[in-house]
Amino acid sequence: METVRSMTGFGRAYYRDENLKLVVLIKSVNAKGLEISVRLPKEVSVYEKDLRSLIKGRVHRGSVSVSVQLEFFKVKPSVKISDLAEIVDEIIASTRRIGLNISDDLTLQLAFKFYNPAVLEENIAESDEFKQLFFSIVDKALSDFIQSKIEEGKNLLNDIEGQLEILEKLLKEVKGKSEILTNRAREKLLTKAREILSQDNSGVVTQELKLLLERLDINEEIQRLESHINLFREELKNGAPIGKKLEFITQEMLREVNTMGNKLPDLFPLNVEMKTAIDKIRQQVANLE
Incomplete structure (x- = not known):
């Protein structure tokens, strides 16, 4: 199981001897899928396919940019x-x-x-020895890059966990008030119903009022939101890559909260706070690989 990681990261590795200098830079930003951009000197352009395969094997999501700087110090021989x-x-x-x-x-x-x-003369960039050196430096840069994504991922998880706790506290408060608020909304609806029925007591109107009274109950939304929160936590334990899954769960959370607010307008203050917590979770989840 891979550790949860941020989509953003930066890695660098450097090598130098009497013959050459090699610098590998890897960085990434958010993206819907995996995008890889590679800039190589012509001497090592033959390695691009292998380099892309290496990155695909260790990165799942994000726009990854790889830049390689190569400089040879050894002067080319004069005319023989x-x-x-x-x-x-x-x-x-x-x-x-x-x-x-x-x-x-x-x-x-x-x-x-x-x-x-x-x-x-033999081209050093095409030798097996140089290829081994090149990919060892790439691997160091990639490891540095992955580690930076892991560290940033920890920060994101801390923020997400904090907002989840806030959401759970708010949901607990909603559960405590739901019966009172539902009864209050029901009384308001019944008062209006009596006025309407005094003018039109047809079966159609009666059936519509019955449906409206039934729809005031938010227990199903509360249960589903609790299930979404539990599933969210389980996915966090499963490790990377989880960004897309968590984005979907967050959307479902917001759907339940919106439905609660539509059914019980008196939930407005708590409803706004829950949506704020979910939106903050969504923003952080959007950064996860």
Whole structure:
């Protein structure tokens, strides 16, 4: 089970020796799903697919940006006469085969154009040794990144837990007042009903009034809200990734509170406080992976 984490995070890893400097930066912000953006120097662009797979294996949600800085200190070798001579001989042989005779100056210009020490020597970025080094630094940055998400996740959970406790206290207060408020609302409705029935005592009106009286009861909404809170806590125990699940549960919580308020207008002060607590929970949940 993974620890609950924030979608936002930052990680960095650094390596330097006499030949090169390598810096890997990873950061993320909120997103509906998983989005990965990678910026690599051309020397290591071949690693992008593996890098993306590595991130997908450890991150579930958020917009993740990876930036790699690579600098080689070792100066490329100067022109090697032996290598250049081979290219000159090849140019002369090739042009003669097709019946061309070119000047020595043009031959030398072509030789310098085709001569590339970076190609002739082994490219360090393509070696197994460098690849191992590269991904070890990436792994360090990724671990640092994940740890920052975990730390931020702890802060979010503390805030969420605080608002859950407030919501539970408010719900307990609603339960204590629901019978009195329901009876009060029922009396108001019956008073209006008597006035209406004095003018129209048809069966349709009587049936409508009966339904309205039944709908004043908020016990079902209270029970469902309690169930949603319990389910919310269970999901927190299950660990990441839980952001989307908790967003759905929070929506259901708000639905029950709104229904209570619609049924019993006298709940208004408590209803507003409950919606405020749920909204704060929703804001924090939106940051969870």
